[in-house]
Amino acid sequence: MAKQDPDLSLLFHALADPTRRAMLERLAQGPAAVTELAGPSGLRLPTILRHLSVLEAAGLITSAKDGRVRSCALNPTGLDPLRGWLDDQRAQWEARFDRLDDYVTRLMKERMP
Amino acid sequence: MAKQDPDLSLLFHALADPTRRAMLERLAQGPAAVTELAGPSGLRLPTILRHLSVLEAAGLITSAKDGRVRSCALNPTGLDPLRGWLDDQRAQWEARFDRLDDYVTRLMKERMP
DNA sequence: GTCTTGCTTAGCCATGTCGCTAACTATCAT
DNA sequence: ATGATAGTTAGCGACATGGCTAAGCAAGAC
Known part of the structure; x- marks a missing residue:
């Protein structure tokens, strides 16, 4: 169970931080400079820069x-x-529930043919 | 920019680990016991149990x-x-691109009415 | 009762993450 | 040329994460 799908891991990890999600929502309004992104967060620039690099590595920005x-x-x-x-x-998931459905249906039929 | 949406953070964080995603995919085939989940991973039970609690805290299982x-x-x-x-x-995102569209359209109209 | 099985808890270690400050570079304004 | 502005880099500290071993417990099997 090695690290397959590194993209997905990067992506999910990037999205797991509220600060980063907030930055994405800000960017949904349009492009912004680093200082502008930092603005509402109350965080220092180096911190923001780190978040930016995570978002960029994940392919989000x-x-x-x-x-x-x-x-x-x-x-x-x-x-x-x-x-x-x-x-x-x-x-x-749906395939599974369908199979479950089939199973139940088969049971029903056995009981009342 | 505090920790709003703790659910989402838990969820994304839970999904950021390949082992946990593999466990989810195994569970998509149907319910399983702990040992059964541990099987293909090569990991020890306590480790698996930890992953399970993360998945459960995230509301995934x-x-x-x-x-x-x-x-x-x-x-x-x-x-x-x-x-x-x-x-x-x-x-x-789409709203934003629509606004961009409007903007471009307006520019075009100004240039050739 | 005793043994095995299946899980659980406690606790350790290495590494990763998130915040910071301090110091630096590069561009723009005067 | 000087100074202000916008990023950037280096490195530190607190804490979280992901793995492990060792030891404990509870339910079934014999």
């Missing part, structure tokens, strides 16, 4: 430096792997 | 003890908060 200001933006496809996993998971 | 064996099962609604968050997020 992109950032580019223009002059002395770094502009950060959402990566529109960043959440796709998560959505994919979620859909897979739901499919499996 | 339920477990009950029957005799001396604890049976674990998926909680069918466990992923709902995640799905909800994801949908919210997508809505926000």
Whole structure:
């Protein structure tokens, strides 16, 4: 059970922090500079920068430096792997419940043919 | 930027570990006892138990003890908060891209009325 | 009763995470 | 050229996480 799916692990880990989720929601309103992202959080810049690098490593945002200001933006496809996993998971769960259904149905038929 | 949405944090954190995701996928096939869950992982029981408690705290599974064996099962609604968050997020992102669209459209109109 | 099985608890260790301060670099304004 | 602004890097400390072993307990098997 080694570390398969490192993407998913990075993604989930990035999303597990409320500060990072708040940063994402801020970015959903449009691109922002680092200081702007730090603003409402009350956290220091180095801390914010660390969070940014986690988000970027997870593929959730992109950032580019223009002059002395770094502009950060959402990566529109960043959440796709998560959505994919979620859909897979739901499919499996439903398959299972369908099998359970079949089973119950078969039981019923045996009892009242 | 305090720890709002503790549920989501627990949920994402629980899913950030490949071992735990593997356990979920095993449980998608049907309920299982602790030893059975530990089987393919090569990990010791106490370790597995720890993972189980994380999954349970996140609302992803339920477990009950029957005799001396604890049976674990998926909680069918466990992923709902995640799905909800994801949908919210997508809505926000799309709203943003729509506004961007409007903006571009307005620019175009100004240029060629 | 005794033994085995299946889980549980306690506690240790290595590593990772999240916050900070201090010091540095690079750009822009004057 | 000087100073202010915006990031950046290095490194520290507190705490969480993920693995383990050892020892305990409770339910079934014999």
